[in-house]
Amino acid sequence: xxxxxxxxxxxxxxxxxxxxxxxxxxxxxxxxxxxxxxxxxxxxxxxxxxxxxxxxxxxxxxxxxxxxxxxxxxxxxxxxxxxxxxxxxxxxxxxxxxxxxxxxxxxxxxxxxxxxxxxxxxxxxxxxxxxxxxxxxxxxxxxxxxxxxxxxxxxxxxxxxxxxxxxxxxxxxxxxxxxxxxxxxxxxxxxxxxxxxxxxxxxxxxxxxxxxxxxxxxxxxxxxxxxxxxxxxxxxxxxxxxxxxxxxxxxx
Amino acid sequence: xxxxxxxxxxxxxxxxxxxxxxxxxxxxxxxxxxxxxxxxxxxxxxxxxxxxxxxxxxxxxxxxxxxxxxxxxxxxxxxxxxxxxxxxxxxxxxxxxxxxxxxxxxxxxxxxxxxxxxxxxxxxxxxxxxxxxxxxxxxxxxxxxxxxxxxxxxxxxxxxxxxxxxxxxxxxxxxxxxxxxxxxxxxxxxxxxxxxxxxxxxxxxxxxxxxxxxxxxxxxxxxxxxxxxxxxxxxxxxxxxxxxxxxxxxxxxxxxxxxxxxxxxxxxxxxxxxxxxxxxxxxxxxxxxxxxxxxxxxxxxxxxxxxxxxxxxxxxxxxxxxxxxxxxxxxxxxxxxxxxxxxxxxxxxxxxxxxxxxxxxxxxxxxxxxxxxxxxxxxxxxxxxxxxxxxxxxxxxxxxxxxxxxxxxxxxxxxxxxxxxxxxxxxxxxxxxxxxxxxxxxxxxxxxxxxxxxxxxxxxxxxxxxxxxxxxxxxxxxxxxxxxxxxxxxxxxxxxxxxxxxxxxxxxxxxxxxxxxxxxxxxxxxxxxxxxxxxxxxxxxxxxxxxxxxxxxxxxxxxx
Numbered sequence: 184x185x186x187x188x189x190x191x192x193x194x195x196x197x198x199x200x201x202x203x204x205x206x207x208x209x210x211x212x213x214x215x216x217x218x219x220x221x222x223x224x225x226x227x228x229x230x231x232x233x234x235x236x237x238x239x240x241x242x243x244x245x246x247x248x249x250x251x252x253x254x255x256x257x258x259x260x261x262x263x264x265x266x267x268x269x270x271x272x273x274x275x276x277x278x279x280x281x282x283x284x285x286x287x288x289x290x291x292x293x294x295x296x297x298x299x300x301x302x303x304x305x306x307x308x309x310x311x312x313x314x315x316x317x318x319x320x321x322x323x324x325x326x327x328x329x330x331x332x333x334x335x336x337x338x339x340x341x342x343x344x345x346x347x348x349x350x351x352x353x354x355x356x357x358x359x360x361x362x363x364x365x366x367x368x369x370x371x372x373x374x375x376x377x378x379x380x381x382x383x384x385x386x387x388x389x390x391x392x393x394x395x396x397x398x399x400x401x402x403x404x405x406x407x408x409x410x411x412x413x414x415x416x417x418x419x420x421x422x423x424x425x426x427x428x429x430x431x432x433x434x435x
Numbered sequence: 436x437x438x439x440x441x442x443x444x445x446x447x448x449x450x451x452x453x454x455x456x457x458x459x460x461x462x463x464x465x466x467x468x469x470x471x472x473x474x475x476x477x478x479x480x481x482x483x484x485x486x487x488x489x490x491x492x493x494x495x496x497x498x499x500x501x502x503x504x505x506x507x508x509x510x511x512x513x514x515x516x517x518x519x520x521x522x523x524x525x526x527x528x529x530x531x532x533x534x535x536x537x538x539x540x541x542x543x544x545x546x547x548x549x550x551x552x553x554x555x556x557x558x559x560x561x562x563x564x565x566x567x568x569x570x571x572x573x574x575x576x577x578x579x580x581x582x583x584x585x586x587x588x589x590x591x592x593x594x595x596x597x598x599x600x601x602x603x604x605x606x607x608x609x610x611x612x613x614x615x616x617x618x619x620x621x622x623x624x625x626x627x628x629x630x631x632x633x634x635x636x637x638x639x640x641x642x643x644x645x646x647x648x649x650x651x652x653x654x655x656x657x658x659x660x661x662x663x664x665x666x667x668x669x670x671x672x673x674x675x676x677x678x679x680x681x682x683x684x685x686x687x688x689x690x691x692x693x694x695x696x697x698x699x700x701x702x703x704x705x706x707x708x709x710x711x712x713x714x715x716x717x718x719x720x721x722x723x724x725x726x727x728x729x730x731x732x733x734x735x736x737x738x739x740x741x742x743x744x745x746x747x748x749x750x751x752x753x754x755x756x757x758x759x760x761x762x763x764x765x766x767x768x769x770x771x772x773x774x775x776x777x778x779x780x781x782x783x784x785x786x787x788x789x790x791x792x793x794x795x796x797x798x799x800x801x802x803x804x805x806x807x808x809x810x811x812x813x814x815x816x817x818x819x820x821x822x823x824x825x826x827x828x829x830x831x832x833x834x835x836x837x838x839x840x841x842x843x844x845x846x847x848x849x850x851x852x853x854x855x856x857x858x859x860x861x862x863x864x865x866x867x868x869x870x871x872x873x874x875x876x877x878x879x880x881x882x883x884x885x886x887x888x889x890x891x892x893x894x895x896x897x898x899x900x901x902x903x904x905x906x907x908x909x910x911x912x913x914x915x916x917x918x919x920x921x922x923x924x925x926x927x928x929x930x931x932x933x934x935x936x937x938x939x940x941x942x943x944x945x946x947x948x949x950x951x952x953x954x955x956x957x958x959x960x961x962x963x964x965x966x967x968x969x970x971x972x973x974x975x976x977x978x979x980x981x982x983x984x985x986x987x988x989x990x991x992x993x994x995x
Contacts, residue, residue, distance in 0.1 A: 265482060316491070402815070
């Protein structure tokens with residue numbers, strides 16, 4: 184099982200994916216060299232830059248990442264569907280980024296009794312495969328998600344003078360609470376990260392529910408061969424439908 | 436081919452080509468089939484029971500696999516490597532192609548609705564488009580034969596838009612599922628009936644094919660043969676007669692004529708060796724898909740056929756139609772947290788909403804001609820790369836929200852009839868050639884008011900149905916111009932070599948025989964005189980069966 188390994192002074196995501204690509208730092212450059220890097224080196228003061236507009240002053244910071252486009256090839260138009268490519272392109276998240284994704288994934292989907300957490304079912308590797316893929320939609324997500332990761336580290340450093348990963352759970356949650364809810368009175372400095380975090384949230388959830396354990400947790404009961412006719416809705420499901428029809432003033 | 440004395444060359448192995456080959460070989464005629472794509476064996480290549488977790492990107496679609504990683508389409512989709520197409524300056528058109536044995540039948544939706552009496556004589560009724568050169572009654576027995584051979588599940592409904600099949604033809608349909616029943620009830624309140632969808636999916640075993648076991652999406656292909664595709668049915672059955680030979684990776688570049696302008700050969704590119712090969716041909720059936728067959732005819736110019744073969748009417752490439760497409764979805768609060776059960780079924784519509792407006796049309800109550808239907812998307816689906824709902828927060832409450840939304844979304848997809856118009860056609864782009872130097876197709880497209888008004892009506896109706904289900908739709912409906920999908924996007928291209936009663940305004944006669952070349956037939960959707968909203972494949976196969984039966988009698992008589 185993949186996991187977050189915590190030692191006294193280090194936290195690291197350890198994947199159980201056997202064919203993991205060597206971790207690569209694919210030229211994630213900051214636009215102005217003002218940004219704190221997301222691998223956790225010293226914070227740069229300029230990260231608190233205040234963006235001025237003509238009408239008002241918007242508080243906040245946003246990492247203007249300039250990412251080198253992924254140059255790997257896709258899997259083509261005739262991949263084997265029986266034995267899908269396990270590692271169709273090199274994964275590009277650094278160990279530090281993966282660890283941050285793992286922390287976030289487990290905040291989003293923590294262990295729940297017997298149900299494993301997102302990290303325990305390798306969700307960070309799925310996120311890594313996703314953001315490292317050469318296709319358009321994933322490249323857009325790559326910018327969104329890497330920006331979110333960078334923002335979280337910047338914010339952690341501004342508020343607590345530490346990288347996000349090294350914060351206490353309470354301090355991590357303080358930041359997450361500010362960005363995890365779409366609300367009318369959302370502070371302007373959280374608008375962008377709120378959207379980016381939302382994208383990461385859906386990706387993590389999708390990857391979790393796709394895993395065998397997540398699929399079971401969701402309750403999906405299909406993809407099994409049925410002998411004879413399709414049985415249709417259960418009595419319980421029909422009972423519920425009839426209630427619904429009643430309430431809506433409808434009839435079959 | 437010295438060892439195989441073929442009488443007929445069939446271009447294409449999809450719905451039309453395979454049915455023609457099956458019919459002719461069963462009648463004792465030797466057929467040589469050319470397929471532009473690679474060989475394909477669904478028995479060994481279909482990803483049955485695979486989960487999205489086992490696929491890259493959780494199975495999500497992209498430019499390599501437009502409909503998702505497991506979609507059966509090989510070497511195709513909206514783009515085909517080395518085989519571009521172009522569009523006019525102001526035209527949006529998408530062209531789905533497959534380059535594999537069995538063509539698009541390996542992944543199609545399997546919806547198999549008969550055209551009705553209204554559909555064959557639309558022009559007589561409303562003055563628009565073109566009539567077919569026969570009535571429904573002519574095709575009815577052939578629909579019976581085709582449905583029996585293909586295996587269609589569904590019921591006779593008695594609805595005016597759904598002609599009955601003869602007794603004993605249809606296989607029983609699967610039971611409807613909860614969201615479909617709710618949609619049916621919501622539509623009923625508006626006076627709109629729902630009906631079991633007719634699908635080319637076996638619910639009873641047939642020939643060497645097993646009955647559906649209600650798992651693993653049909654779009655992936657079907658290794659057990661339950662979901663109809665020519666690669667598990669017509670092609671192996673035709674091969675078993677000993678009368679069929681198939682050459683794959685054979686891209687036909689031209690149909691060739693002798694010095695008198697009579698067709699006597701065709702030339703194909705052997706894609707494996709990149710060489711041109713000319714084959715003599717007594718009779719040629721084009722079933723390469725509506726636009727590929729038209730392209731081939733237009734590219735087969737000669738002294739006797741200066742506008743391309745079979746094109747003295749100048750109608751080849753014209754009258755191009757697709758289905759209209761749009762849709763509206765909503766979250767249905769009443770479906771939240773409902774009891775979970777296995778809702779896979781045969782993995783597509785068990786119920787749908789057929790066109791209900793023939794009487795309104797007759798009374799002049801509608802501001803658009805022709806009809807549409809709604810397909811219903813819903814259910815407890817296998818998890819994939821998307822999670823629905825406006826999810827907030829994290830942790831336990833997040834998972835609870837996701838579970839609450841699971842299976843509570845309903846989407847109604849409109850599929851409607853469009854009319855031919857002068858702005859929708861294809862021609863040859865002389866400037867652009869494919870990898871083998873064959874000039875490519877260039878598409879022109881512009882929806883007319885007919886289609887836009889229909890889409891507007893459809894969106895309003897869909898909204899009313901969803902609201903009857905308790906949905907709250909706060910967003911205003913999009914304009915029809917914005918909501919209508921692109922030309923070609925529903926993958927129902929038809930009409931580019933239409934049949935008719937006269938050589939003046941059609942390309943073939945009622946048997947798909949080219950007016951200009953008696954030994955050239957078209958047996959794909961190019962021959963459609965109109966494009967009813969009911970999905971084209973069943974009618975492609977029915978016409979191919981009828982017309983190749985007629986061809987077989989001509990061959991026996993020596994009439995060609």
